Every structure is written in structure tokens, then in C-alpha cells.
Amino acid sequence: MPEQTHTIGDVTSSNLLPRIPSPLAHSSSSALQWPALREHIAGHTFSPLGRAWLLALEPSADLGWIEDQQKRTDEMRLFLTRGGSFDFHGLMDPTALLEKARIDGSALEALEIRDLLEVVERVAAWRNLLHDSPSESQRSWPGIAALSAPLLQYDLSGLLRLLRGKIEADGSLSDDASPELRRLRRAMERQHRAIEESLRKALRSFSEGGSTQDELITVRGERFVIPVKAEFKRRVPGVIHGSSSSGQTVFVEPLETIEQNNELVRLLDEEQSEIHRILVAMTRALAAEATPIHLGTCILAEVEAHWARARFALDLDCVRPSFDTPDARSIPSGIAGVLDEPAKQGLSLKGARHPLLELRMRRDHRARQTEAGDDLTPASGPTPLTLALEPEARQLIISGPNTGGKTVALKTTGLLALMAQAGVPVPASEAVFPLFTGIYADIGDAQSIESNLSSFSAHIVNVNRIAAEATGDSLVLLDELGSATDPEEGAALAVAIAGHFLRVHAWCCITTHLTSLKVYAANHAGVLNAAVGFNQETLTPTYELRLGVPGASAGLNIASRLGLAPEILAEARAQMTTQTADIGAFLDQLHEQLAAAGTEREALRRKEQEVARERSRLETEGRAEQKQRTRELEKKLNTLIDDFTYQLKETVKAIDDKKVAQKIARDSDLRMSRLRREFSEQFNSTVVAHTTGADRNDPAAMPHQPKGIKVGDLVKLKSLGRQARVDRLVDGKVFEVSIGPMKMRASIEDIGEVEHIKVVTPLEAARRRGGVTVSTVSGDADYMPSEINVIGRTADEAQQEVERFVDRAFLAGLPRIRIVHGTGMGILRRTLREFLKGHPHVTTVTEPPQNQGGQGATEVELRQ
Template identity: 25%
Template sequence: MEEFSEKILVESKVSYLEYIKEKIDYPEVLNTYKYYCYSSLGKEYLESLNPYNVDVIQELTYVSELCDFVRVEGYPTSDAFIDVRPILQKVESGLLIEGEDFLAILKFLSGIKTLRESFKNQRILNSQATVLSFVSKLGNYDEIINAIRSVIDDNGKVKDNASVLLKKIRNEYNETLRDIRHKLERFIAHNQNVLQELSYTIKNERYVLPVKANERGKLKGIVHGLSSSGSTVYIEPEEIIPMNDKIRILSEEEAKEIARILRELTSKIFDRLSQIKSDINVLKRLDGLFAKVRYVIEKNASIVIPEGKYLKLSRARHPLIHPDKVVPVDIELPADKLGIVVTGPNTGGKTVLLKTIAVSIILVRSGFPILAGESSRIPLLDIYVDIGDSQSILENLSTFSGHIVNIVRALELADDNSLVLIDELGSGTDPYEGSAIALGIIEELVARRIKFVVTTHLTPVKLYSMSHDRLVTASMEFDPETLSPKYRVLMNIPGASHAFEISKKYGLPDGILERARKHLDEEHVKIEELIKSLNKQISELEFRKRELEQTLRDYTRQKREFEEKYKLLKVKKMEEFDKELREVYKDIQKAKRDLQITLQSKNTESEQLIRKRLKEIESEVKHLENVQEKIEKVMYETVVSQEERTISVGDTVRLFDGTALGKVVEFKGNKAVVDFNGLKIEIKPEKLVKVGTKESAELTQKPSHPHTTKHRVFGPSLTSNEIDVRGMTVEEAVEKIDEFIDQLLMSDFTMGYIIHGKGTGKLATGIWNHLRHDKRIKNYRFGRPDEGGVGVTVVEI
């Protein structure tokens, strides 16, 4: 019974959602997302989403992961997103599909293959990325792809060598056709006087000659028709009849064999129909997800995970307003507040504000990115609205009556997990009574703890919101000098109506305005003037605040760019150090060879020369150690944060290249004394990493790997020029890399990618130490940003 009631409730919410979508122009907003879809598949998927049928966290996680993927790997081709469902319907119905349909299927299945491979070979997503498990559901259709390519040519025609019989039929057909044409050409050469034209033609699928009507008796054969003027008779010569018969028989045999081949090819698709249909559902979703990714990247949208009841829109833009004209909206309804009362003059943007709030919440809860800042917060609240003119001629409702009907419906459905949006609350009737009704509605919402945002012109409602500790007052910014709206929201300040100023601007005579002022209550005038004064001050402060925020954004951007450049410089420096290290190794090897020659020489006068060479080697070794230390220092600063590098007495630490945990007990000079379970060691701080509670627990629980002796086995030739060694120990990784390089040397690849991740840097350091001594390697470096950055080492053989 409870499940039934829940189902009825969801159905009623979905039904009401359709009403809301119409009121806030949601279909037009959705079109801005559908524009980025590859095909109708993605459009259908986006249309199907609503807050009650989508796992929003999973959906937005997919979008976030695909954004990272696209920024490195680029967008996939559109081939996998071709809508082949009409063709599959023919297959399912037992109909024979033609060559052009097979070309579409081939393009579609090849697109799936390319898509699978692009995700398989990517270097940005880790193996735990949820979107990888999603894409991995796509099937392998190599058998069908190869079968179609072997049978259908680029024009959609069945190839001659699709079968032995078809090739035999077509060869015989071509030979017969050559014989027919040869005989007809000879006949034309010897009977020019009886022919209307010196050529042959085809009538009723048979080769015939155009004979003059008055000469028809001179040629034996079958008449196949007359020209429209009656001057030409089309005759099939008697000696050509058997050959035409043979051509017809061969054409029928060809058609029969082609049908057999296509039926066999169709059956291969039929056998995989269930998998293909399943994949189309995956591709439908993937198309929609990539459309959202394009929206994020091209429109600078944000991925906001909905949670709680805290509403905050930062620099939110309505999707239907042109980017050059839209004014970003900032509005906030904290969790401990119940409602916002927004005031201000007409045409100030209050309705657009409500629509922006509504469409942002519905979009986010349906799994869409939105045009807003990253600091925005979207609540998990159901939306109920009364926005726009609710007048209805058919239902005989006035504007006021229409508003009341909508509000009553919202109050019937809303609960403490809802957000009610009401435009121009209390309007459309006498202002005095309208104010009373508006206050009654607000008090009802407050009593039932229903969140709300309302707009109004009514002064009593402004005053009520200013005095209530659970309500927030806001207004639409207005320029009193130009008498024009600025469309920005000013929080915690009521708005003046500016009715007199606006009336004067649009030509209402001063005499009428003076008479009108006499009818204003003195208290009302004072309140309006106070509000105008506050508005002006707040407007100036908001302008200054926006300037400071822009300065902060510029600073943050510059800081981020600087950090990225600095990191690249450090990586470059590390590579320079490593190059220097390799040169030192070469010098040491040369010195050792020279020393061996000296020792073996019979002309060695004394040990002096040997000592000299040893001294040179010792100097090179010392230089080697210095360079190694520089590399380790740069690696340490690159992968270890400032917080992890700040070591104090009492901190839990581990060695930069180790996992054992110890505690800093004191400092001696420039070294820290670390207690590793009773064993105290003096270590330089730059060799240590401070460990947080979470990492400490993970390291403590991590199982040890017993050392085992392994034998190298050369496997099959490489199909991919990359190897993933993340999660391995240095020893395990080195062994795998040795095998990988052996296979790389025997393959057509000249470059290889070793994916080791960033982590602590220990694995990367160990791998580089190993590569340094490997003479098979011509050069190696960290990956560029599009290759995985410092998480990947690129080797050249």
C-alpha cells in the first residue's frame, strides 16, 4: 500500500513538473543542451530526464569524468551515434536489408569500435573511473565489421568476390554482354541503310536495334515497340535472342545469389540484435553525456551536485538570454532561513530571477550542468510555482483569480521539502487587501516550514520581511540617475518602487505627479525615501564588491597559471638533471674503461696514473650523488604539498620513498629524529612526508608483498604501446617494464608510454633510476599535459 501511495505521489509530482516546465520555458532551455547532441539518440535521452528518474550524483560524476577525458583526448567521432534503429527494425521483422543500409551499419559498428578503443587507450581516467565501467559494456563487433567489408563495397554494392558463385555468374554475364555488343556492332556496320540510328538500345530489358519502319521486313527478329512518331521500330535480331535470354537468366541468378549473400549477412546482425539494442541504450546516454560536456566546456557551465536545503546561486545566467546581454544573478537562501522577499520596480528582472532559480534547480536535479559559478549550491527540494500572467478567458479567471488558483494548488502539494516561487504576490487586486492576502500566504508558508521566494511591490510585505528573523529581504538593483534597472540582486535590502520617477521619465506631467504626492501617506513617503537611500548605498557597495571579486578572480587565475608554469619548469628542471646524470654515468663508464686499459698496459710506470684516474672517478661519483640529490629534491617538491612538507615534533611521518610510519620526537640541528617502533633515526626533513590520519590507516592496513622470484617470459607482439604499472612496487614495475621494452623493440612502435601515476613519486623515481642504465632506451621524458603529465613516462627506443 505504501509503495502504491509513493507511486501516486511521484506521478503527481511528474505531472506538476510538466506544468512548471511550460511556465519557465524549459523546452526552449532543453534545446540549448540538445543542440550539442550527435544525433536523435542523445536528444531522446536528454528529453527523458527529470528529478524523479535519474541518479543525479552518478550522472554528474559521469559528466565530470568525461570533461577530463575530452580536455585530453578530444571528442569522439559521431559515427557510433548514428541512429540505425529503423534498419534494425527491418532486421527484426525478417526483411532483407540492402547495401546502403549495410554501409550505415558498418559505419555505426566501426564507430563503436573506435569509441571503445579511445577509452581503452586513454591515459587520463583511472581504472576506478565509473564512466569506464559504463563504456566497457559496449560489445565487440569485429566479426560483423569484417564480414560487411568483405561483401559490400564503398558504394553499397555487393562485391564480385563476395562468393565463388557470384564471381562466376558475373564473369559469364560480362562475357555474354561483350558478345552481344560485338554482334550488334557488326550488324550495324553491315546494315546501315535499314537503321534509323547507328546504335543499339535496350527495350524490355533486351538489346534491340532502331529500324526504319518502312524497312522492317528486311530484318528477322522480334518487335519490341514503336517510337512515338511511328517512324522507328525496335527489333531484337534473331541471332541475338538466345544471348538476350542468357543475359536475363544470369541477371536472375545474380539477384538470387546477392539475396542469399545479403540474407546471410543480415543473419549475423540478427544474431547480435539483443547486444546491439543494449549498446544503443548505452550510446543514447553517452551521446547525452557528451552534449553536457560540450555545454560545460563551450558555455563555461558548472557541475553542481544537489544536496540539502541550502540555495545559493553564484553568477547564475538564464540560458535563453544572449551571453552579451545576460546579467549574472547572485542570490542566497541559507538553510536556517525560510524565505526571500524580493522587491523592486517593474521590468527590473524579478520574473527572470524566479525563472532562473526554477530552471537551475530542475536542471541540476535532472543531472545537467548549469550556467552558474562553482560555488553555487542547489537544494534537494521540489519546485512549485506561480509565475507569469495566470489570466484565463476559457476558465473565466481574472489575473488575480488565476494567481490564487496556482497558489492554492502549490499549497496543497508543497511540504517542508519544497520550494515555492511566487511572482508578484498580492497583485491584481486592491493593494490594501492584496497586502493582507500576501501576508497571510507568507505566514502560512512560514508556519508549515515551506521554503519560498516571492516577488512583490507591496510596502507592508516589505516591512514584514524586514522584521521577521526567518526571512531574507532582497531587491533588484535600480539606477536612480538613469532610472533604468540593472537586473542584479541586492541581498538584505528592500527595493523602492520608483513609481513617480519612472512615470516622470515616460512623460507624465509634473502637475499630475504633484497632485499624486498629496495623496501619499507621510509615513509611506518616509519609508520609500529611506529605502531609496539604502538602495543607493548598497548599490555602491555592490559595485565595489564586484570589482574586488573580479580582482580576486584575476588573481586566482594568474596564481593557477603561475603554479602550472612553475610545475612545468620543475619537471623540465628534473629532466635536465636526469640528462646530466646520464652524461655523468657515461663519463664514469669511460673512466673505468680507461683505468682497465691502464692496468693492463705493460708500459705503466707507476701507480700514480691509476691513483689519478681513481680520483677522477671519485669526483664523478660525487657529482653523480649531487645531481641525484637535486632530482630527488625537485621530485619531492613536485609531488608533496607544502602542508605535507611542514614537519613538527609529534607528527606522524613516513619516508618519501617508503611506507613505514614513525613519529617525530625531536630535532637535532638540520635533522629530525624519527621513532620507527623503537628504532630512532636521524633524517633530513626533506626526506619525510607528514601523514594524515586517513593515509596512516591505509598504510597500516596495506598487506605486504612477499618477495618471489619470477622468470621473464616473452609474450606475443605488442598491440598497444603503453603499459600501466600503477599499484605495483618498484621491483614489480621494473620487471614488467623490461618485458615491455623487449616487446617494444620487436614491434613497429618507436615510442612507449609507461603509466605510473603521480602518487608519492617513489614509483616514478625508481623507474627513472632503472631507465637510466638501460642502453636500449634512446631517450625518455615525462608526458606532456595531453599525454598524462608527470603521471606518465614516455620512452623512445
């Protein structure tokens, strides 16, 4: 998404999707499996908005946009490798809600406000991440910082203070939403208790005569009533508010509680009015900040898309591709030499792999391991592709046996070109592409029954369209050109079509079995032959692409391997012309020579590995000798310290004053113990630093320093010997920490241990509403929840769930748990608290402060 200034009138959902400048003409994305790859990359996102952004991603012919996308993804990849993290959960399209909020006097629902608040939380967190360390952001990820720069002029902290903590997980407003709402709810609670007491008195008086069904108070139409047997309904003075489904029970509101119920209904009306007023105020506050909310959502959608692409790149070991442009080729060779980087040329792929093929091979390997119970064998990926075309030789004719990988080479080249121009890193060790304005492919069986086209006709229609659109900046991929028709006519047509694309000067890769095309490539400047490998001994393909030589189709050899009758093969060989046989024999001899050269290269590689192993052995022996010397030196130093300690004690014994001697002895023991510990730590650190190279400022050789510290983690401070919580990252080496109410700054050298803490987001808590929710959990391991929500349960159901939960928590060793039961009439609260006070695993039962739930929750201390 290009940087721009958004106005409130610009709030549309279309702004949240990527804008692709100069979209690439690629009518072959399905044939090259671009939609399937895009779907896979989108699986690395966390929010529906980030997923939608990636699914709308398309390649572009705008080099500036491509480079920006690649640069930002590269920066995000570096951020991830350094242990960076950000929570994108809850990010959604706020357009419709913001438009609704802008209507004068409108009120969003509480759940809608909560959803928008979660978006605001994400936007504010991202803005603060960049705002707190702008110089570090410019240095670490300038592209991401430039993308996010428009957001820095807005501050959403005031909006968060206004809205945060006022909406409960179930969508209701908390008592803290306003003082008036708190007053009304307190009054309602008092009225509840008065009505309940009055009804209990009535129940006791009526139950003596057998009029009531049971001692139960219930609610009908917001009125508190008691159940009365139908035959005794005239004995209970009051208003009947309905009957049970069986008709045996009627629900009566006694006369003495009518006024009390009227007062409660009035309070309920006032509460609803206050709730509506609060929602209107919240809606108005959100509408006032619609511009930064929408702008931040646009930015975070693209940031998450870069996050997903970076995770994909790490998973498949991808690289950032380079682009060969006329400007790059115009660099003089002398200057390129000075820059220690040769001028880029044409289309070059080294170690390229088809991403979807590699992912499928990984899945198959895992499935086989699961069946066999083996998890030690590493997965084998597709054979890497190496390919090179220069501006003066843009056409490649690939030949060779069936199942040899010709089509895979075409698809890999085309798909990686689409990925590169869509801003996605490519799975290769090195990749250089021209800047294509169009990518076209004719791959596979294009037969169309609906269009009444045969395979050959469909191919011709497709090739004709490509020929009409392709230019010198296009990539054309043609599979089995000239097939599906008479061989002689197909060969002539294939040569003519290849010649057309040669004259157009398009970048072109063609696979074929036709000898005419192989001869065409040998006789025309600007055309290269290439062959997929084939093992003549085992008669199996090797899937390697060899540039500069044509390949033999080896159809007769493959037929022989598959068991075709010898007499049929002999007759087939007799039908071949002398010229065809000679060409085949020449190609077989040429590939044998290439195989011999490959064997020699493999022998050289093995010798290099032996030399490397010998070097490693010598280094290991040197390290062992160094360790021995270190132990001897440490032993001598410890002996010196022990001698000094002995002499110190003897000196203390010579002092006549026993009290002074005892004090000096005690102080000296403590001081010697501390000095010995500090000396040991410093000695070990010095040895490690010298061994790894850290004392020579090698940044990759500092294993004793903790990595990946983030806000919320618990760290052990060496200087105090106590654990502290990280509140803020000042910079990469200084952290603001707190120990209880005390706050301080600590350097990374003072941090000995790190306990990573994972915080459950509001969205995750909302998803667990009605069940078990968790506040925090240490690490990434399985955890026992510390909170249960029983709102909406009957008293018996809630007691059963809480009883099971307490047993599990006690067995898990939790020190305390929290039970959320809501306020309501207070039946759940009283039932559960009475039950908990008599539970053998419970020590104390307390009510949390109002800002932490008040009467709507109960905190329980468990026995240890």
C-alpha cells in the first residue's frame, strides 16, 4: 500500500486491500499455481484482514513498488529472526462500524465497540512500538518505518483511557463505565435484596398452609414472583404473571412486593438509559478518531502481509530476488569491479525450488514418518533448478525424457517470476529476473469440451493470443510445443512459433521432444539448448537441468525399462532413420561425457570435505588442549585463594579481643565468599569470551547474554539476586524493570535468566467466554487455566463445574483461582461461596475490588 494521507471521507473497505500499480499481465496464474501459493502464504496470517490483503495480492510491473515490498518483507524477516513479535489477532475491517459511528446520535452495540477497541489497541501498540524508539526503527527497518510514518502524528492513548476496561467479556458494560451507572447498580442490588427478603417472608407464611409449590423465587417479565400451586392461587393475594407449561403452577407477585418491583423496574429503565448514553458517548469518541483508526488498520493489514511473507521465506529458506534493468546493465565493468559486484544480466536462477512441490514433499514425508513411527530421517526436497538466460540469448529449448522435470522447470521459472514481482521472496540460493510486463504460459492439456476445442486446437488458440500480446518485456512459457498433431506438421509449426517469439525478442522457455526444435536452437543465435538429466545405466531421470546441450527423449530406452516386448522394440529401432539414430547416439555420448565430468566434480567435492573434516579435527584438539590449560590455571588460582584465606584466618586468631576477632572473621568469611563467587563468574566469562571471540567484539559470539527479552517477561537480576518484570524496552541493551512497587533500569549484562511470559489477548479471552479463560501463562507449554466463567449456569451446574475446576487446579499446584459468576440476583455468588468455604482444598474465599469484578467474581486461595 503506497503511503498516502487518509481523510475521513476516504474510509472505504477497498482502501484496506493492496493497490497494485501497473498490474502484471499474467493470464496463466492458474497454470503456474499462483492462487494456490498465495493461499498457502495467507495461512501464515493471524487476522482475517491480513489474510484478505494477501489473497488480493497480485504481481506488478512497477519496479519501485516491487522493491518496496521486497525490502519491507526482508526487514520483517530480520525482525522475526531477532525474536521480534507482535499480536495481530483481532484485526478486522472497521469500515462499516466507523461509517455507522459517524451518524449523528448513533450508538454502536457494546460488542461492536469492543471489536473496534481491539483494533484501536493493535493500532496504538504498533504506533507505540515505532514511536518509543524512532532511531532504532529507522536503523532496523526503514521501509516499515516509512510505511507506518503517517500514523505517528496521531495519539490514541486518550481514546484507550476513555474506553478501556468499560466493556466486559460478555459485552455488558462494567460498573466503572460511569459513576451514575455504578450508583444505579448499587441501588438495584439493594432493591434486589429487599425484594428477596420480602418474598422469602411471604414464602414462609404461605408454605405453612401448603399453598406454594416450593421455596423458590423466580423472575417473570422483570418482576420477582413466587411459584404457587394452581389450586391455591386465590389464597395468595397478588398479581399472577403466568403459569408453568403443565398448568400446575402459577407465578404470583405478592401485593407487598408490587411497589418494590415497580421501583426495581424504574431503576432498570434508568440503567438502560444510562447505558445508552454511555454507548452514544463511546460511539462519538470512536467517530472522532475514525481517521487514525482506519489509517492504522490499513498500515497493519500490509504489515501483517509482510509478516506472513517473512514467515514463509524463513520456512522455505527464500532469498530476496534482484531485478536486471537497463540501468543495472549499463554499469561499466570497471565500476562493477570496484563495487565488488558484477553487473546483473538477464534471467538467472541458482538452486531454485518449486515452493508448492517442496511443501507437498514435506507433507508426504511427515505422513510416511507418522505411519512408520520414524522422526529422524530428514525430508528430501525437489532437485534444485539452475537456469541462466542473457539479454542476447533469451530463448531456451528444454528437451529430454518424459518425467524428467521439463514441465517442473517451466512452472518453477514462471511461478518464481510471479512471486518476485508480487513482493514475495523466492525459494532459491540466488535469483535475478528481468522486469517483466507480462508472463504467459501454455502448460498442460488445454482441451475444452465447452468450447468444442480439441487439445491441439485449444493450444493453438492460447498460443495465438500469447503471440498477439507478448513483447520484448514478456516471459513466455510453452510446454510440449507442436504436440497433439501430425509430428512433421507439428515440428514445422513449433519452429515457426519459436521463431516468432525470437523475432519479438521475448524471454521464452519451450519444452519439446521434437528434434527439429533442438536443431533450430543449435542453428539460431539468441537460442540455447538445455536438457533434463537421464541416467543411461538405471534408465531413470535425474531431474537436473543441463544448459548448452539438447536432451535425448529416450523413449525407446524408457519403453525397454518398462518391459515392452523386445521384438516390438527391435522393430521400432529399425523404423528410425539413420540420421535420427545418429543424433540419438551423439546425444547419448555427449551426456555420458557430461556425467563423467560430474563424477570428477563430485570427487573433488569429497576431497574438499575431507580437508574440512581434518581442519575441524585439529581445531577440536586445540580446544581440548585449551580447556586443559584453563582447568590447570583455575586450579592454581583457587589454591592461591585458599592460601590467602588460611593466612587471613590465622591473622584473625592472633587478635586478642575475641569479639573483634569474631566480627572480623564473620565479615571476612562473607566477603571472601562473595569475592570467590564474583571471581569465578568473571573468570568463566573471560574464558568463554576468549574462546568464542566475544572479547574481540564478535556479535555472534555472546552466548551468555539472554536473547529475545520482551515486555512482560520475568528476568533474574544478578546484582540483586531477585526476579523482576520487564515493563519497557529502553533500547537493545537497557530495560526498565519493576520489583513490586520499585522501578529501575537494568542492563542486559545484569540479567542472568529469562522466563518468557505469554499474555492471553482480549480476543482469545472473548473466544473462551462461558468456559475457561486464562490471564497469563509461562512459556509455550500446556497450561492449567486460572479462571472459570460460569455466567448463565444454574446453581447446581455452576457448583459441579467449579468443584471439578478446583480439583484440577489443586492437582496442578495453582496457588489461587478466580471464578466469574456475574452479579444478577446473587444466587450463584452465595451458592458458590458457601460451597467453597467448606471445600478441603480452599483456604480463603475473598471478593475482588470493584475494578476487578467486585460482586461479579470470587477469588479463591488454594492449599499448597
